[in-house]
Amino acid sequence: MSGYTPDEMMAVEASRRLADGMVCFVGIGLPSLAANLARRTHAPGCVLVYESGTIGSKPEELPLSIGDGELAETADAVVSVPEMFAYWLQGGRIDVGFLAAAQIDRQGNLNSTVIGPYEKPRVRLPGGGGAPEIAIGVRDVFVLLRHARRAFVSALDFTTSVGDNVRVVVTDLGILEPVAGELTLVAVHPGADPDQARAATGWELRVSDDLRETAPPTDAELTALRALRTKGAAA
Amino acid sequence: MSGYTPDEMMAVEASRRLADGMVCFVGIGLPSLAANLARRTHAPGCVLVYESGTIGSKPEELPLSIGDGELAETADAVVSVPEMFAYWLQGGRIDVGFLAAAQIDRQGNLNSTVIGPYEKPRVRLPGGGGAPEIAIGVRDVFVLLRHARRAFVSALDFTTSVGDNVRVVVTDLGILEPVAGELTLVAVHPGADPDQARAATGWELRVSDDLRETAPPTDAELTALRALRTKGAAA
Amino acid sequence: MAVVSLRDAVRELVRDGDVVALEGFTHLIPYAAGHELIRQGRRDLTLIRMTPDVLYDQLIGMGCARKLVFSWGGNPGVGPLHRLRDAVEHCWPLPLELEEHSHAGMAAAWVAGASRLPFGVLRGYRGGDLPARTRVATVTCPFTGEELAAVPAHRPDVGIVHAQQADRHGNVQLWGIVGVQKEAVLASARSIVTVEEIVDELQPRPNAVVLPSWVVDAVCLAPRGAHPSYAHGYYDRDNEFYVAWDPISRDRDRFLDWMRRHVLETADVGQYHASLEEAVVA
């Protein structure tokens, strides 16, 4: 049980930041994994909200899409998509929103629109989806993003959402938090070091003076996490 | 069966103007009676919409209020009040709206707000409710109002809703329709004459050159009407 | 959210001078909560409701309200509200300020409030005298140039609604004609929901509105707490009561006597119903 993947470390660390009773706007993939893990471990009352309109979903299996049937079946309430964005997100009722992106800059601004120029992109990405208003509508934005120079860039190709409410970026190497307006490495995961993070960052990464080491996933966390993943894989 | 009341004549005449398949925004009292009568006689596919949010209500008994439980139970759909006004009324999906009022002028403008000055009213009336937007949101407004000088006035104390879409005013004496922008007596009910209508109108009432006489309620109409009323009274 | 007594909820959550909405569109009108406001002698309230009916007549007649924000104030299917008229026409027991809208305007103001927008937009308030007498403005569509009406959002201090059920966690479900109750709760800074029943688990129902426990401040058990209004699936509207209210409310003394007997001298909704049954027997 002592071995674990970088993705597992990311999901575990993100889940730890969710407190019981928090209301979370959850996307698919690692965020959904992290939020469901929190619900299965230390935060059983964590409320999962999916942008498809499900409020308080309690899926047994990890969904592949944000609109899987189980999310509706296990929800406290299902509302229309316009209501979700107007009454619930814009209504200021969501504590935490998870975001991912193709690029992030040192202010926590995110790009999920294009790589290259907008009119003639080298890579056309899926686009903003819920991100622009999640970024300004929730109290705390958590970003989950693997560390790489092409992702941690000095200048975004396109600003899809603004970084004002980004409180933490969890990567596969460590944890960044805004310090005096700039994302700063405040912790590294076991086995990683700050130089790896510096090398994987496209700007000159600040490192906190009291750099911490993340606690590795506990056996209980890994067991709960893998139970979730297995179910998801079996779906 | 040959005897009938002025109210019955009004309800029957109003019901005759509803064609099968028309979608009607219905208020309580005579409009509800007229619309339900139409549904029981010549227009079984007439769709009754109540502002409480019920669409396609098919009440067995006449409701006392626009929010009676039976309206919801027998509806094709029940929506929230905001949705009713935004998607359905403002959405332009309603053919006919019934309005009543305390006062009407020769342009069909209506007052259901105050008698006397607004700030120091002699009689404070219930207010506009749905009327201001029904008056501009439906294709045809039908007004049901008993003829009296205090109701048919040369100048309203307050304009609650505008007369632009008023197509007919059914009174206990006859029928008024706009002719060249002014409500004109185009028919009298059996037993009534234009002078009675003139005397009960606070402006100099125009009378159509080819004044018709309304057909009296048929036995079938009266039977259906009284069946409805009896049920309502027993509720 | 906690399941608490209605007395404690009103004591802790409603203050003199508050803007309070007790919503309900004919169905599920929160009478028990309104009566508790009267018992606790709240004063200077600004009362919001699309269709103020007999409950607001009672609150106004008992001197709880300073201002009314509304779109239709009558006794549905019966006639006028005599206490409302007496306050507006003769300042009894107190003057009552009015802010008057259309239903469509009120509905848009509720949606804006629930959406945390400062205003709602509608095609309305056209041509009549209402715009000159109320808080309404125009906005111009930046794409078409059309002028539309803007109404300021409702943002009450307290929103109060009645529902059929809550579960033990305080999740609320109401169904039937749902009116603007969801919007009233979500637009308010604080909220109280009275319920017919507390159940182990909410069963999803057609046309239901569900309010998760974390958007409600207090859930209070108040069986038959909507009387003389009704609770779909529990009891019917007491149409006879609405008819009987007309003569009771016409006369100031008779009104005050009725309120003393059935509200002030009863402690809760159970005693209120007992007092009504006694009155029928007597």
Added chain:
Amino acid sequence: MAVVSLRDAVRELVRDGDVVALEGFTHLIPYAAGHELIRQGRRDLTLIRMTPDVLYDQLIGMGCARKLVFSWGGNPGVGPLHRLRDAVEHCWPLPLELEEHSHAGMAAAWVAGASRLPFGVLRGYRGGDLPARTRVATVTCPFTGEELAAVPAHRPDVGIVHAQQADRHGNVQLWGIVGVQKEAVLASARSIVTVEEIVDELQPRPNAVVLPSWVVDAVCLAPRGAHPSYAHGYYDRDNEFYVAWDPISRDRDRFLDWMRRHVLETADVGQYHASLEEAVVA
């Protein structure tokens, strides 16, 4: 409204150059109707949808679309849409104009369309590069002075959705995750609803959207017409198909071959499913 064949509905109601929305938020995506658009060779369409997924990848790859109005274009949980990318990055088979919004902006545009308002208002589109690239403007609150975003209403020529059931009169009911389907139908000048089943009478269900027959132009029977999306209560999402689409759609020839075999050379949704089963067996 009339119950007609999907072929006739598309032939009569959808024209080249139309603005068409086939909505569905992961659930109830109207694949059968989209495939019929491809079979009939519609061209120059402006396609609207919040979450264009594999169906729009197919329409774009087959050259039906001139423009896409959207907020998130991907294969949910899998990756990018290769046909969408190829059109945007390499103009294959045709250039594709994009009008790009956020989900919140698209939702507000749908609500405005259903409400027959020219624009929707939201607190959004702030600070990023999107406003410079799309149709969005600002409006100022006449009461508070706050600046808010305005989006132009969606008003498609044709709105197409899939639902679980219609009754014999053409009243439609859908339930589960309901997305923006009600808004898409009500915002459109014409509408087509494909259904899993036609029943004698609709039974009211929790969380259902009901569309009365008189707001729908054509109801078409299309069992399993949402595949590979799903119909709550009928069949599950075919997650494997979404995963399998990635390699199929990566390659132009393989894509065209797949479309020929399963869409162009099949006459309807029944034959489409038969062709998929054959492919598995083969």
